[in-house]
Amino acid sequence: MKKWMFLPLMLAAFLACTGCGPQSAGVSVTGLRCEYLTNPLGIDAAKPRLSWVLESSDRGQTQKAYRILAASSAEKLAADTGDLWDSGKVDSDRSNQVGYDGAEPSAGTPVFWKVKVWDRNGKESAWSEAAFWSRGIAAADWQAEWIGPDTDSKPTVMPPAPFFRKSFTVDQPVRRAVLYLSARGLVEPSLNGERIGKDVFAPEWTDYTRRIQYRTYDVTPLIRQGGNALGIVLGDGWFSGYIGWRKERGHYGLRNSLIARLELESEDGSKTAVVSDGTWKFAEGPILFSDFMMGETYDARREMPGWNTPEFDDTAWKTASVVEPPAAPLVSQPAEPVQVHEEIAAKEITEPKPGVYVFNLGQNIAGWARIKVSGPAGTKVVLRFAERLNPDGTVYVTNLRAAKCIDTYILKGDSEEVWEPRFTFHGFQYVEMTGLPAKPGLDAVTGRVVYSSSPVTGSFECSNPMVNQLYSNICWGQRGNFLSVPTDCPQRDERLGWMGDAQIFIRTATYNRDVAAFFTKWMQDVEDAQSPEGAYADTSPRLKDLPQFEAVAGWGDAGIVVPWTVWRVYGDTRIIERHWASMERWMDMLLTDNPDLIRKNRLNNNYGDWLSTVPDAGWAEASARKIFLATAYWAYDAKLMSQMAKALGRAEDFAKYDALFQKIRDAYQKEFLKPDGHIEGESQTVYVLSLYFDLLPEDMRAKVAEYLIEDIKKNGNHLTTGFIGVRHLCPVLTQMGYPEVAYTLLNNDTYPSWGYSIKHGATTIWERWDGWTTEKGFQDPGMNSFNHYSLGSVGEWLFASVAGIDLDPEVPAFKKSVIRPMIGGGFTHAKGEFQSIYGKIASGWKLDGDALTMDVTIPVNTTATVYVPAAEGASVTESGKPAAKASGLKFVKQENGFAVYEAGSGNYSFASTVKK
Ligand code: BGC
Numbered sequence: 034m035k036k037w038m039f040l041p042l043m044l045a046a047f048l049a050c051t052g053c054g055p056q057s058a059g060v061s062v063t064g065l066r067c068e069y070l071t072n073p074l075g076i077d078a079a080k081p082r083l084s085w086v087l088e089s090s091d092r093g094q095t096q097k098a099y100r101i102l103a104a105s106s107a108e109k110l111a112a113d114t115g116d117l118w119d120s121g122k123v124d125s126d127r128s129n130q131v132g133y134d135g136a137e138p139s140a141g142t143p144v145f146w147k148v149k150v151w152d153r154n155g156k157e158s159a160w161s162e163a164a165f166w167s168r169g170i171a172a173a174d175w176q177a178e179w180i181g182p183d184t185d186s187k188p189t190v191m192p193p194a195p196f197f198r199k200s201f202t203v204d205q206p207v208r209r210a211v212l213y214l215s216a217r218g219l220v221e222p223s224l225n226g227e228r229i230g231k232d233v234f235a236p237e238w239t240d241y242t243r244r245i246q247y248r249t250y251d252v253t254p255l256i257r258q259g260g261n262a263l264g265i266v267l268g269d270g271w272f273s274g275y276i277g278w279r280k281e282r283g284h285y286g287l288r289n290s291l292i293a294r295l296e297l298e299s300e301d302g303s304k305t306a307v308v309s310d311g312t313w314k315f316a317e318g319p320i321l322f323s324d325f326m327m328g329e330t331y332d333a334r335r336e337m338p339g340w341n342t343p344e345f346d347d348t349a350w351k352t353a354s355v356v357e358p359p360a361a362p363l364v365s366q367p368a369e370p371v372q373v374h375e376e377i378a379a380k381e382i383t384e385p386k387p388g389v390y391v392f393n394l395g396q397n398i399a400g401w402a403r404i405k406v407s408g409p410a411g412t413k414v415v416l417r418f419a420e421r422l423n424p425d426g427t428v429y430v431t432n433l434r435a436a437k438c439i440d441t442y443i444l445k446g447d448s449e450e451v452w453e454p455r456f457t458f459h460g461f462q463y464v465e466m467t468g469l470p471a472k473p474g475l476d477a478v479t480g481r482v483v484y485s486s487s488p489v490t491g492s493f494e495c496s497n498p499m500v501n502q503l504y505s506n507i508c509w510g511q512r513g514n515f516l517s518v519p520t521d522c523p524q525r526d527e528r529l530g531w532m533g534d535a536q537i538f539i540r541t542a543t544y545n546r547d548v549a550a551f552f553t554k555w556m557q558d559v560e561d562a563q564s565p566e567g568a569y570a571d572t573s574p575r576l577k578d579l580p581q582f583e584a585v586a587g588w589g590d591a592g593i594v595v596p597w598t599v600w601r602v603y604g605d606t607r608i609i610e611r612h613w614a615s616m617e618r619w620m621d622m623l624l625t626d627n628p629d630l631i632r633k634n635r636l637n638n639n640y641g642d643w644l645s646t647v648p649d650a651g652w653a654e655a656s657a658r659k660i661f662l663a664t665a666y667w668a669y670d671a672k673l674m675s676q677m678a679k680a681l682g683r684a685e686d687f688a689k690y691d692a693l694f695q696k697i698r699d700a701y702q703k704e705f706l707k708p709d710g711h712i713e714g715e716s717q718t719v720y721v722l723s724l725y726f727d728l729l730p731e732d733m734r735a736k737v738a739e740y741l742i743e744d745i746k747k748n749g750n751h752l753t754t755g756f757i758g759v760r761h762l763c764p765v766l767t768q769m770g771y772p773e774v775a776y777t778l779l780n781n782d783t784y785p786s787w788g789y790s791i792k793h794g795a796t797t798i799w800e801r802w803d804g805w806t807t808e809k810g811f812q813d814p815g816m817n818s819f820n821h822y823s824l825g826s827v828g829e830w831l832f833a834s835v836a837g838i839d840l841d842p843e844v845p846a847f848k849k850s851v852i853r854p855m856i857g858g859g860f861t862h863a864k865g866e867f868q869s870i871y872g873k874i875a876s877g878w879k880l881d882g883d884a885l886t887m888d889v890t891i892p893v894n895t896t897a898t899v900y901v902p903a904a905e906g907a908s909v910t911e912s913g914k915p916a917a918k919a920s921g922l923k924f925v926k927q928e929n930g931f932a933v934y935e936a937g938s939g940n941y942s943f944a945s946t947v948k949k
Contacts, residue, residue, distance in 0.1 A: 059156045060089040060096070060893055062148050064872070065164035067133075068367065069550040069603075075169040075213065075249025077365040079137045082607070084129040085148050085161060086872045087893035092921030093937025094893045098124045098151040102160075103135045103144050110145040110163050117144055122151070128894055129846060129870045130604050140174055141211055141296060143167040169249060169365035170213050170294070177308035179217075180353040181267075181290035182315055188281045191269065191322035194456065195315045197291065197353060200262040200343050201307045209298040210256045212263075215247035215363055218289030219270035219456050224255040224263055226342040232370040233483060234456070237517040238271040238530075240574040241285040243561040245359055246366040247292075256297070257343075263307065264341025267291055268323050268456030275326040277576055278435060278526045282324075284577065290356045292363075314350035316340070320455065326436040326526050329454035333445035334410060368554035369486035371517055373400070377480035379464075382473070385426030390466045392478040397462040397797040397820050399513035399523035400483040401440070403453035405476060406469060410446030414468045415439060418461035420524060420819040421805065428465045431814035436526040458483055460513060460524025460820050462796065484512045487546040488868075493831050495863035500779060502796075503787050504831060510798040510822030511538075511545050518555055518573070522800065522818035529572040530558060533640065534823045536591035536598075537760045541828035543602045544838075544867055552599050556608060559592050560615045567615075567622030571638060581637040584622070586663030587757045588640065590670055592619050597673040600680060603870050604846030609677045620674060620690075623667055630700035632663035639663075642718040643823075644801050645755030646785050658714030661705050662757060665722040668697040672727070680845070701728050710736035717744050718758025724769060725761040738769035745774060751785055752778050760826035767834050767855055775830070776858030787827065798825035836865025837876045841898065852876045852889050853900035853931070856947060864888075871895045878902070880947070887943040891936055900931035903945035907932075910944045 064086035068076055087096055100122050102115035109116055118135020128150070138144045143165045150158045182195040212229060214222055215236050222229040229250050236246040267289050268274075269282070276284045295307040319336045323329035339345045379392040392402075397420050406414055418438045419428035430438070438459045442452050464478050493504045514520045518530035519538070535555070542548050555573065562575035569589035571582040583589065593616055596608045609616075626634040633655060641659040671694035678686035705713040710733045712719050720741040723729050729737055745751065754762050763775035782788030785802030793805055800821035805811050833839040837854030840847060847869035854863065854876055864877030872892030879886045883904075891897045901916070903909050909932045911919035921937040930948065 059091075060087045060094055060150060060152045060158050062086075062150055062158055062161035063088055065146070065148065065161055067164070067166040069547065069553070070369065072165050074167045074211070074251060075141075075247070075365050076166055076367070077169045079168070080133050081166060083131045083133055083146070084870060087128060087150060088872065089152070089893045089938065092939030093153070094939070095153040095937070096126050096128055096150045096894045097153055097155060098122050099128065099131075099148060100150075101131070101146060101148050103133065103146040105138070105142065105144070107145050107163060110147060126894060130606070138168045140168050140170045167211075167249065169247070172362060175213065175292060175294050175308070175363070176306065177292050177294045178310045178355045179290045179292045179358045180309045180311070180313055181288050181356045183351060183354045186273065186283070186287045188283050188287065191274075191282065191324050191327065193317040194266055194268050194320035194323055196318045196337065196340055197265045197267065197313050197315045198262055198341060198345070198347055198350070199307060199309075199313045200260060200347070203256060203258055203261055203297065205299045206258070207253065207256050207297050208300050209251070210253045211296045212250045212252050213247055213294045213296070214250070214265070214291070215245055216267060216289065216291040217241055217245065217272045217286060217359060218291070219268040220291055221266045221268070221455055222250070222263070222293075223265070223341045224252050225257060225261055226339065227255055229255065231372045233373065234270055234371045234517065236366060237371060238574060239558060240561045241272055241359065242361055244361050244364045244557070247363050248366055248370070252295070260343030262341055262343040262345065263293070263295060265291060265293065266320070266455060268320070270325065270456060274324040275526065277529050279576065288356060309353075311353060311355045313353040314347045315353050316347075316350045323454060323456035325457055325528065326438070327457070328437055328439040328441070328459070329457045330441040331452060331454065332443040333450060333452065334443060336445065366554065368550040371483060372486050373481050373483050374486070374512075375482035377482065379475050379478045379480070382475050383426055384472070388467060389427070390469075390473055391422070391426065391428060392464045392466065392475070394462050394464070394480040395796070396480070397460070397509065397513070398480050398482045399458055399460050399516060399820070400481045401454050401458055402464045403451065403479045403481050404442060404466070405449060405451050406442070406444065406473065407447070407449050408444050408470050410444055412444040412468060412470065414442045414444065414466060416441070417465040418459040418524075419463045419465070420461055421811070422463060428463050429811065432811070432817040433524055434526045434815065436524065438524070453481060458516070458523065460522060460818075482512065483516065485515045485517060485551055487515060487548045487551050489545070490547045490868040491544040491832065492866045493836060493864070495835060496861040497780065497858070499782065499788050499791055500831070502791050504828065506791070506795055506798050507541060507822065507825035507828040508545055509796060510820060510825045511542055513797060513820045514822050515542070515546070515548070515551060518558060522821045524820060525818060529576070530555065530574060531572050531588070532559070532569060532591035533571075533585070533588035533643065533756055534821070536587070536594040537756055537826045538822050539595055539598045540602075540760075541826050543598065544828060544832045547868070549599060549603045549605065552595055553605075553608060556595055556599070556612055559595065560612055563592065563615055563618065567618035568635070569619055583637060584635045585638050585640055586632065586636060586659070586666050589619065590666045592616060593670040593673050597677055600677060601840055601845050602847075604848065606680055609681055613681070616674065620670065620693075623670070624693075627667075630664075630697050631660060631704050632667045633660045636663055642716070642755035642757045645716070645718060645758060646753045646802060647716045647718075656714060657705070658716060658719060661712070661714050661719055662722065664697065664701050664704070665726050665728060668694055668701060668728055669726045671697055698728050702730065706733070710740060712737070715740070715744070716753060716758070717741060717762065718754050720744065721754065721758050721761045721765045724765045734769070738765075738771065741765070741769075742771060742774060745778070750777050751781065751783070753785070756823040759824055760829065763827055763830040764833065767830070772834065772855040772857050775834070779827070780858055787824070795819065798822050800824075832865045832867060835860070835863045837878075837900070838865050838867050838874050846870055847874060848895050850874055850891070850895065850897045851900070852897050854878050854887065854902065856880060856885070856902050869895075883946050883949045885945050885947050887945075889936070889941045889943070891938045891941075893938040895938060897936045898925070899934045899936045899941070901934065901943045901945055902930060902947045903927070903932040904930065904948040907946040912942050916943060
């Protein structure tokens with residue numbers, strides 16, 4: 034028989050497999066992760082949580098059971114020997130947040146693991162590929178000293194960065210070499226002249242008085258037989274550099290120091306270690322200073338070629354000082370590291386003044402510039418960074434406030450010199466270069482984009498190019514501000530973990546990227562920053578000596594909103610357990626301060642609906658509107674607490690917080706709500722929060738929604754919301770039956786709107802609606818960032834309503850999702866894709882006249898309620914057949930212009946007719 038004669042048979046077999054009958058193709062297991070990370074090294078958890086993703090071409094496919102094997106070597110695992118753990122066949126559909134329950138691995142040794150599952154037909158899958166994690170190091174096992182340079186820095190003087198080295202000999206074959214490294218300051222490690230890993234700004238920001246992170250690196254490939262040398266450059270960063278607008282350096286201390294342990298495991302399993310101690314040498318090299326806010330000055334003439342190789346002669350180097358160890362414990366960094374992720378070539382170069390060259394990257398970023406220059410030794414190239422240009426084409430830097438953001442490179446005189454700074458970053462689109470003897474080429478500047486390595490999970494695209502640019506700006510806002518902690522902005526003297534911004538944006542952030550590990554780490558910062566009385570700080574980590582910077586409504590409440598969101602999106606109950614006591618302290622404090630259930634006390638900085646266009650009562654003034662906002666948030670906290678209590682199975686706490694919610698709601702209605710549905714201090718935000726937080730009597734909701742619509746109309750079909758109101762505006766309009774009004778706001782390009790900034794060249798989300806206007810030019814430079822993500826919290830609505838991918842209100846982690854696109858706004862198509870913890874969810878629709886097509890993907894082991902836009906009585910098909918009869922689908926009802934189905938996993942192609 035010829036090959037082609039098999040084809041019909043093969044086709045028949047293929048078709049049999051794509052249905053959900055007994056002939057199903059079964060599932061395969063991929064995407065193994067441990068504590069949300071892929072193959073993490075050095076994690077602290079003894080019993081980490083595991084997850085995997087299932088794939089199948091079947092519809093309605095699920096996991097009935099799983100089996101996990103964990104082994105102490107790759108070989109054992111390959112031979113199916115789970116010497117650390119064999120879970121056995123566990124009858125469960127759990128594929129997320131599965132706790133490892135095997136033998137506790139000893140520090141540093143990897144655990145290799147794999148998973149197989151049984152699908153809904155009882156069919157057994159193949160084993161997944163192997164994955165691994167390794168356990169971090171216990172405090173007692175470091176056996177190393179903290180060392181630093183011998184200089185005593187002064188608050189006002191930014192010191193040169195010391196270069197440390199240690200040479201050592203390896204005389205036996207090494208099976209595994211692992212470096213544990215931490216610092217009070219920032220480190221860039223290298224071994225035998227090669228950089229170790231790609232992390233920048235390690236070990237990243239925590240409150241150094243509470244905990245200090247360490248990183249773990251597998252350096253086995255870099256170890257040589259014979260002479261070796263470890264080199265570490267030590268910078269200032271958050272520990273000793275300038276932070277925020279604080280006038281003095283040294284927020285946590287002035288003497289940088291590091292601790293290192295390089296563990297070498299021989300073939301026979303015996304271990305030796307090279308550790309930081311008083312035998313290490315150091316010298317000051319080319320980095321004359323380097324600071325996040327001020328920039329870096331680098332004198333290439335002072336380079337020390339080969340300084341981190343074994344051959345280097347360090348006899349002239351000084352001996353490191355052993356310094357006091359910190360009181361705070363060392364903890365493994367639980368989140369993905371900050372790294373360089375993208376490079377952007379300059380798009381154009383201008384010369385607004387003779388010898389002043391301005392490079393335009395075409396995109397506002399956080400990071401730095403790598404330069405390629407040439408000139409005589411001693412030539413000083415000065416770089417300044419800006420988000421916008423002045424009318425005369427020069428860089429606009431006044432909005433940087435006290436952050437100088439100047440990088441200086443002093444040439445050594447080579448034919449071509451390529452340089453980038455190590456311990457600073459800037460927020461910019463434009464780079465000004467001065468000091469070169471001749472005009473540089475366009476390739477003299479390359480933008481290096483730096484952020485925490487949370488994996489991309491979302492994409493969004495629609496038929497309105499302006500909205501696509503808005504989505505891009507939202508994503509760039511996240512890139513530029515998720516840098517170790519969620520910051521407000523990356524350019525001026527601030528860059529702080531502002532809580533209000535984070536809680537408003539978190540839900541959008543979870544669509545764009547997998548931020549589970551990022552927020553797991555940050556919630557620890559949030560708890561560390563909490564006052565003994567229970568007040569969450571305005572920024573986490575907390576700035577010291579600022580007593581009024583805590584407990585602010587909408588800011589402090591992040592302490593409740595963030596764990597709740599992580600639970601809802603990722604199904605993580607551990608974050609709730611871990612911070613439960615802290616959240617209770619916050620709730621207790623609010624009640625003690627406000628026994629009459631109106632939150633008017635301890636409002637401190639009281640930012641209100643920050644940067645709303647409604648004239649506000651001014652910073653720190655307690656207007657009715659602000660007391661309303663505070664009380665509304667308190668009620669919301671209570672509601673979220675009740676839901677979290679339920680998730681933990683705490684019945685009493687559920688009852689307690691549910692009752693508290695009702696009581697605050699009653700008090701709120703008495704205090705603010707007028708009989709006709711008008712609300713004290715009214716504004717769009719007041720209406721929106723009342724509706725979203727469920728603070729109104731049922732029969733008043735429609736009325737209040739009408740007032741909201743009136744208010745929008747009164748403002749010429751524009752929004753007036755600030756940071757706090759903006760997040761819930763479009764969701765509330767949609768929920769209350771006014772999606773077209775939400776689309777109007779989205780499509781607007783007149784002030785104030787998202788489109789206005791885009792019309793004027795925004796490539797990120799602006800801090801304020803009027804950061805720049807045609808009438809007034811730049812806003813007050815005291816407060817005018819062009820890269821603040823808060824007003825970009827509309828991204829949540831783009832996914833949840835325009836594309837139509839949302840959480841089921843009752844089921845966390847997208848184990849069940851709601852697919853409900855709201856067509857409108859003149860859009861002819863929209864599409865969203867989101868990699869949930871169970872796998873990819875997609876929803877895309879196209880409109881041709883009144884003919885609608887809609888493609889949906891539901892991940893294996895999950896279900897969805899799918900709302901297909903369809904006029905009453907219209908026929909709805911799926912892959913050309915009546916949808917009600919399609920495999921994997923069950924028709925539920927026709928409701929408000931949607932045909933509603935319960936769907937199992939799989940890909941679906943719907944077609945219907947909508948009412949025009
Ligand atoms: C920050 C904000 C922050 C605010 C408090 C500002 O300086 O940049 O994003 O939330 O202060 O209102």
